[in-house]
Amino acid sequence: MKKLDRYGYVFIAPFWIIFLIFSIYPVALTFYYSFTNYSGSGTAEVVGLANYARLLSDSYFVEAFFNTWKIWGINFALQIGLALVLALIFSDMRMKLKGLAFFRSIFYLPNLITISSVALLFGILLDWQHGSLNMILLNIGLISEPINWLNEPATAQLSVSLILTWMWFGHSFIVVMAGVSGISKDYYEAALIDGANRWQTFTKITIPLLKPILLYIMITSLIGGLQLFDLPMLLTDGIGSPDGSLNTMVLYLYNQAFKFNNYGYASAVAYGLFVITLIFSSLVFKGMYGNERKQARKV
Amino acid sequence: MKKFLGIFMTIVLLAGVLSACSGDSKSSGDSKSSKDVDLKIWSFTDELKKPITKFEEKNGVKVELTIVPIADYPTKLKPVLESGVGAPDVFTGEIAFLKQWVDAGYWENLSKDPYNVDEIKDNYVPYVFDLGKDKDGNVRALSWQTTPGGIFYKRSIAKEVLGTDDPTEVGNMLNSMDNVFKVAEKMKEKGYSMFPDEGSIRWFSQGDNPQPWVNDKNELKLTEQKIEFMDYAKKLRENSYTALAAEWSPSWFEAMDKPIKVKENGKEKETEVFSYVLPTWGLHSVLKTNVKESAGDWAVTNGPSPYFWGGTWLGVYEKSENKELAYDFVKMMTQEDEFLTDWAKETGDVLSYLPVTNEIKGDFTDEFLGGQNNYQFFLEQAKEIEPGIVTKYDQQLDTFYGNAVQQYVDGKKSKEEAVKEFYQKAQNAYPDLKVPKK
Numbered sequence: 001m002k003k004l005d006r007y008g009y010v011f012i013a014p015f016w017i018i019f020l021i022f023s024i025y026p027v028a029l030t031f032y033y034s035f036t037n038y039s040g041s042g043t044a045e046v047v048g049l050a051n052y053a054r055l056l057s058d059s060y061f062v063e064a065f066f067n068t069w070k071i072w073g074i075n076f077a078l079q080i081g082l083a084l085v086l087a088l089i090f091s092d093m094r095m096k097l098k099g100l101a102f103f104r105s106i107f108y109l110p111n112l113i114t115i116s117s118v119a120l121l122f123g124i125l126l127d128w129q130h131g132s133l134n135m136i137l138l139n140i141g142l143i144s145e146p147i148n149w150l151n152e153p154a155t156a157q158l159s160v161s162l163i164l165t166w167m168w169f170g171h172s173f174i175v176v177m178a179g180v181s182g183i184s185k186d187y188y189e190a191a192l193i194d195g196a197n198r199w200q201t202f203t204k205i206t207i208p209l210l211k212p213i214l215l216y217i218m219i220t221s222l223i224g225g226l227q228l229f230d231l232p233m234l235l236t237d238g239i240g241s242p243d244g245s246l247n248t249m250v251l252y253l254y255n256q257a258f259k260f261n262n263y264g265y266a267s268a269v270a271y272g273l274f275v276i277t278l279i280f281s282s283l284v285f286k287g288m289y290g291n292e293r294k295q296a297r298k299v
Numbered sequence: 300m301k302k303f304l305g306i307f308m309t310i311v312l313l314a315g316v317l318s319a320c321s322g323d324s325k326s327s328g329d330s331k332s333s334k335d336v337d338l339k340i341w342s343f344t345d346e347l348k349k350p351i352t353k354f355e356e357k358n359g360v361k362v363e364l365t366i367v368p369i370a371d372y373p374t375k376l377k378p379v380l381e382s383g384v385g386a387p388d389v390f391t392g393e394i395a396f397l398k399q400w401v402d403a404g405y406w407e408n409l410s411k412d413p414y415n416v417d418e419i420k421d422n423y424v425p426y427v428f429d430l431g432k433d434k435d436g437n438v439r440a441l442s443w444q445t446t447p448g449g450i451f452y453k454r455s456i457a458k459e460v461l462g463t464d465d466p467t468e469v470g471n472m473l474n475s476m477d478n479v480f481k482v483a484e485k486m487k488e489k490g491y492s493m494f495p496d497e498g499s500i501r502w503f504s505q506g507d508n509p510q511p512w513v514n515d516k517n518e519l520k521l522t523e524q525k526i527e528f529m530d531y532a533k534k535l536r537e538n539s540y541t542a543l544a545a546e547w548s549p550s551w552f553e554a555m556d557k558p559i560k561v562k563e564n565g566k567e568k569e570t571e572v573f574s575y576v577l578p579t580w581g582l583h584s585v586l587k588t589n590v591k592e593s594a595g596d597w598a599v600t601n602g603p604s605p606y607f608w609g610g611t612w613l614g615v616y617e618k619s620e621n622k623e624l625a626y627d628f629v630k631m632m633t634q635e636d637e638f639l640t641d642w643a644k645e646t647g648d649v650l651s652y653l654p655v656t657n658e659i660k661g662d663f664t665d666e667f668l669g670g671q672n673n674y675q676f677f678l679e680q681a682k683e684i685e686p687g688i689v690t691k692y693d694q695q696l697d698t699f700y701g702n703a704v705q706q707y708v709d710g711k712k713s714k715e716e717a718v719k720e721f722y723q724k725a726q727n728a729y730p731d732l733k734v735p736k737k
Contacts, residue, residue, distance in 0.1 A: 041377070041403050054730075058727070124549060127548065128543070129544070129560070129561060130549065130550050130553075130560070138562075145562070237698060239702075241702055242706075243711065255728075256728075258373070259695060259728070260695065260729060262728075265730075
């Protein structure tokens with residue numbers, strides 16, 4: 001028995017070696033760099049907490065923080081709402097909708113397109129003078145002047161939110177559906193017999209039993225959302241135009257490191273982002289599970 | 300038996316993992332031994348493809364070219380150069396990051412033995428040669444081209460509106476900003492747009508007083524002329540002198556060949572763009588590749604002031620193990636009469652290597668430009684170029700300033716606010732800069 005234990009270590013060794021080299025080492029190095037003025041080449045001088053002091057008073061980082069939340073928030077509300085409505089429709093026993101697999105793949109499809117193609121596609125669709133969207137809106141008379149979607153802070157942020165929703169609601173829908181199919185049919189049959197309407201079944205059975213799934217979607221989406229980078233980077237000029245409205249936290253980090261060569265400060269931004277993600281993830285977790293745990297202990 | 304199976308499985312799994320790792324490192328890392336490549340070259344365009352084929356044939360060697368899109372180029376290349384793992388033997392640099400790289404010492408010092416390029420200094424257009432020098436005056440990179448700019452216009456429109464399509468005469472009508480606006484007004488009366496967008500005139504914002512963004516004392520300088528550019532851009536927008544087709548956008552390209560539709564103040568109009576402000580490379584890699592119908596109807600002339608835009612330098616990687624062959628390639632690209640003569644005739648690229656340019660400039664003609672000798676024109680312009688204005692901050696500061704101007708032109712910010720924001724952004728990106736506190 002004792003001898004066999006050693007094989008276990010051999011089995012997990014490849015993972016740990018790779019994990020240490022490619023994950024732990026960079027994370028530790030970034031931490032070290034966050035206390036230096038490293039510029040990407042040459043030597044790094046230790047500057048103490050200067051980078052963190054700068055981070056706390058950096059209005060551009062604060063702006064990036066709120067931009068990220070705005071863009072993610074709108075996107076998440078729409079995405080989860082849409083996914084729930086669809087799940088409600090498809091799981092309704094009385095409607096007995098066919099073709100779930102077909103719709104599932106259709107809804108999921110946008111998620112498979114590379115982000116650069118998505119950015120290019122929407123760059124053309126949203127073009128001010130010649131974009132299809134403006135053409136359609138002008139032709140049906142909804143607007144009289146073409147809207148410069150990507151040149152106004154509000155519409156630019158909204159555009160990114162909607163594109164993200166389009167890309168991700170299919171994914172959420174599949175996860176929600178998986179959760180729904182995990183709920184025992186007995187509850188719904190009982191509800192049907194008791195004469196509950198659709199809304200009651202949804203709010204009293206589906207939602208409470210979906211809570212772990214919703215929490216999962218929320219936290220993964222939050223972490224992904226806080227790391228929002230590629231779409232804002234590709235849609236406009238890469239530094240957050242118009243008027244800094246697409247400047248997200250990770251885009252700011254990227255620009256500080258790779259465009260302005262402030263690697264030290266960018267490392268501090270990375271750790272700032274890490275702390276923010278940690279705080280909000282635990283808040284979400286607490287918010288959804290905190291009360292239940294207290295109650296459980298009382299019982 | 301069970302035990303044996305366990306060991307066997309472990310070995311198989313480990314072998315799989317290890318071979319996957321080593322396979323990876325081979326393809327991204329040192330491929331010299333595995334693929335018999337003699338020379339590795341990195342660049343951000345495909346323009347080196349043909350020269351490389353010629354070089355391979357001539358020397359009987361194998362060259363591997365890696366092309367990285369310009370947006371990722373510095374980000375991808377820098378770690379490789381820093382660590383030396385999987386680094387190329389020769390790599391090109393665009394003017395936007397040239398200054399950083401020559402000073403970082405990534406390129407071999409070409410001023411010392413056995414290269415001694417300073418001896419052939421007089422063979423180059425002076426500004427091109429000077430830009431490849433580091434802060435101690437050592438040459439680190441060379442270039443085969445020179446990139447002064449001009450205004451490319453359509454002859455047919457010039458004839459209709461201005462009464463002449465002769466480049467010299469048209470050039471005289473565009474020799475100052477005031478005159479440019481006079482021509483723009485005439486264009487507008489006949490339904491044409493002077494430029495595709497407001498950004499077109501940014502190169503003339505330096506005027507006759509070209510200054511670097513950042514001076515020796517590390518101070519950020521926003522000259523009067525650069526601030527004036529804001530007013531010029533605004534004037535272009537307010538008087539509807541442009542086709543509102545932003546640079547590099549689909550409509551920008553479309554407008555080169557045919558009239559485009561523009562919507563303004565609720566009205567839709569169709570307009571044809573008269574001219575594009577582009578440098579030498581704009582002719583063969585932008586205009587020629589996008590224009591079909593109007594080929595031959597173009598000509599190039601001067602704007603209000605001389606300027607240059609872009610340019611590709613190349614040099615030998617400092618830690619290359621194959622410097623001799625690497626320099627042979629650089630030499631072919633920048634100093635070989637036969638190759639460069641063919642290159643110029645094939646691509647229309649304006650060379651910086653004077654022995655060849657002097658040879659061919661006399662009877663050079665370009666069909667696309669209606670038989671105009673653009674070579675002579677650009678070489679004249681190149682003489683006026685001031686190399687001292689290039690700094691390592693240019694690319695970012697140009698972007699910031701372009702944004703500020705856009706905000707002002709769109710009417711979202713006042714001039715003072717736009718300038719103030721430019722200063723703030725510059726300070727945030729480069730904390731070491733001395734920025735005027737306003």
